[in-house]
Amino acid sequence: MPRILLIDDDADLGPPLAAYFQRFELTLEQALRPSLGLARLAEGGWDAAILDVMLPEMDGFALCREIRKTSDLPVLMLTARGEVMDRIVGLELGADDYLPKPFEPRELVARLQTVLRRRAPARPEPGAPLRFDGLVIDPVTRSAQRQGQPLELTSTEFDLLHLLAREPGRVFSRDDILNQLRGHEAELYTRAVDIVVSRLRKKLEPLDCIKTLRNAGYALGLARLPHG
Structure with a gap:
């Protein structure tokens, strides 16, 4: 389930929005200050961030700039002003989308889903071997090789490895x-x-x-090789 971090100092916004996001199989958590948000993002395991423009410590534009120094995490920005220049500045700083307040939660979810789909890596052809540096996984023969040597895996171990390898970098919770x-x-x-x-x-x-x-869970920390 994708994990979204909302960085917004309105403490009343997060809980009802998180409950609404659950209906769309999205997990939303909130940080009330930019410094807390940056610390949580640094822990990893996030699929997108939603930033309010009007924040204490630093505004959403400065926050987006800080995120972009180290990450290409999908970012959606919120503002109460909704001015065209705000939108242009946000997008120039690397935000993926922009939504003025007040907003309909359904529109926020729709925009977020679009951003997540756009950023999702291209999936290999069904049944094609998944190739990584030092690792090859063949879903057809249900076999795997580590540095050219066959691995003796149980059915469950293979299924877990295949699950993680289909979307490298994605964090799968234990429930997932x-x-x-x-x-x-x-x-x-x-x-x-x-x-x-x-x-x-x-x-x-x-x-x-x-x-x-x-x-958060587990992720495969290898990059897929070309044509893998």
């Missing part, structure tokens, strides 16, 4: 993983996800490719 894999191993439960990840990591050594994002 359970929802995908429970049918393959009926006794799989939340704690068992950590155990399967641990086993898989050992088999992938010396590759260090499964990243843990605290309180």
Whole structure:
């Protein structure tokens, strides 16, 4: 489920918006100050950020500039003014979209979904091997090679690796993983996800490719090779 960080000093905005986002399988969390927002973004595991223009400490434009120094994370900006120049400045600074306040939550969700789709990596052809530096995964033969050597994986371990490899860099929560894999191993439960990840990591050594994002989940930390 995509994780969105709202950076807005209106404490009454986040909770109802988060509840609304849940209906569209989006997780929304809020930071009330830019400094807190930047710290949370630095932890990783986010799929997009929503920035209010009118903020304490620094305005949304300065905040967007700070984010763009280190990240191409999708950014959508909000403002109470809705002036054309604000929109132009925001987009020039690297914002992906812009929405004036007051806004309809449904429009915010729609714009956010559009931005997320636009930024999503192109998916390989169904059944095509997924190739990374030191790792090849073949979904047709349900096999994997690490540095040219075949890996002995259980069905659940292969399914977990394939799940992460289909969208490298995306953070999958334990619940995401359970929802995908429970049918393959009926006794799989939340704690068992950590155990399967641990086993898989050992088999992938010396590759260090499964990243843990605290309180978020797991992601494959490898870039897909061309034509992979």
